[in-house]
Amino acid sequence: MDPETQFLPKKYTNDLTQGSVSVSAPSNIALVKYWGKKENQIPANPSVSFTLSHCKTITTLAFAEKNNDGSFSFELLFDGRPKDDFKPKIEKFFERIQAYVPFLKKYHFTIDTRNTFPHSSGIASSASGMAALAVALMQVERQLSPEINDDYFYRKASFLARLGSGSACRSVRGDVVIWGAHADFPESSDSYGLAFPHPIHDNFRQYQDTILLVDKGKKEVSSTVGHDLMHGHPFAAQRFSQAHHNLSRLSVVLQNGNLEDFVSILESEALTLHAMMMTSMPYYILMKPHTLEIINRIWAFRKHTGIPVCFTLDAGANVHVLYPENVSVEVLDFIKTELVGYCENGQYICDTIGHGAELI
Incomplete structure (x- = not known):
């Protein structure tokens, strides 16, 4: 199925006025690198990564119903303080995903996020940050449509995360994650990450x-x-x-x-x-x-x-x-x-x- 259409939601079965969800998502390190991308965050070549454990972003997404005036409404806190210089990136992310997450303009969001690793430590936080936000948004969608199964949940979360930061799609699910279509992996996709589908040798456990x-x-x-x-x-x-x-x-x-x-x-x-x-x-x-x-x-x-x-x-x-x-x-x-x-x-x-x- 075309990824441009498979993640368009059906009519939601529940109604929510407000709520809050919290998510942690790790950074990752590519083993085979992707370098070069096409339009809409599509990679020029496939990649595979180790998901990390301790270097992660923790995000709480609070939402409250507002007048649907056709605009996005959100505030962003980093380490408990307003972080206005991050807002353009979130605005752009929302613009990219609004067709797939149509409730975005229904709520005012408070995005409260922090990293477990030192700020400006040289660890790319866009992957963990966008993955955490994407999974949090999917958790809201699951509350609106409880019938969503885990496979759809995580694939769509990875799909959304990619539209925020390409490598973020590798931080959603799995210890070893493939991103990008590859002949050896029939289910692999340029649109989202796929957990490595084969048993991994004990040498790589707890690497x-x-x-x-x-x-x-x-x-x-x-x-x-x-x-x-x-x-x-x-x-x-x-x-x-x-x-x-x-x-x-x-x-x-x-x-x-x-x-x-x-x-x-x-x-x-x-x-x-x-x-x-x-x-x-x-x-x-x-x-x-x-x-x-x-x-x-x-x-x-x-x-x-x-x-x-x-x-x-x-x-x-x-x-x-x-x-x-x-x-x-x-x-x-x-x-x-x-x-x-x-x-x-x-x-x-x-x-x-x-x-x-x-x-x-």
Whole structure:
């Protein structure tokens, strides 16, 4: 069914005058990266991510019926204080989703949100924030239509989240999430995330992600601009093909537990992402000298010890250090003794694989 129509709601069976719902939704880290997008937040290539556990956004959405004057009405609180500079993004989000959530103009909303990770810590909060808001809106819709089942609920929440922030669709449900149509996954879609449909090897249970905060400042080139620079990029077609191939490879690895192949795919994906930035026009570099120092020290540690620790990167300077739970003592000791000195103010965050959004 066309995703543009399958999530249009039928007539609601209940009526609500007011209420409140609370949701937590985590951030996620892409293993196979998406870089480049089409109109309406459609990815140029499929991606797959680990959902995190501790780095999350907690949002309470209160709503009260108002005169339906054809306008959106909301206030936004961040850490309990008005955050007016976020309002244009929410307004744009509401405009994109209003056909799918027609009750938006019926209520005045108070959106009270906070992150469990430090503000400006370099962890992308748009994914967790938009996922939390999308799930909260779906919880309101479920109160209006109690017959909504879980499968529809979470797919539509992921669909809505994507329209707020592309990667947010990977933060709704599942520990490993695929976003983007791929031949190996018949149910995969460009419109929403899909929980990895096969059993995951025990090697990846409770997988650890320690996030090294190399640079907490605002990026010199935003991800939105970076995505746009993939239009006409000389290597775009090869990159999109590579992502499809690497997702096929990683699917096998996640099932057979081959950590050597896992390391190889992840690090290649991270460096390819930044290679796309360095070969776009205009070209730019988001890695910092300390990013490269950390990468080199991870490589040396892995070669010396044989421990399957690896790195991945988002579109920025910070480094995600990934490793199995059974080597966490050794890796954390390595991080504390050799890598923390390269972090801004010695800051890092320890996280682990999670399972997606939760109703509170």
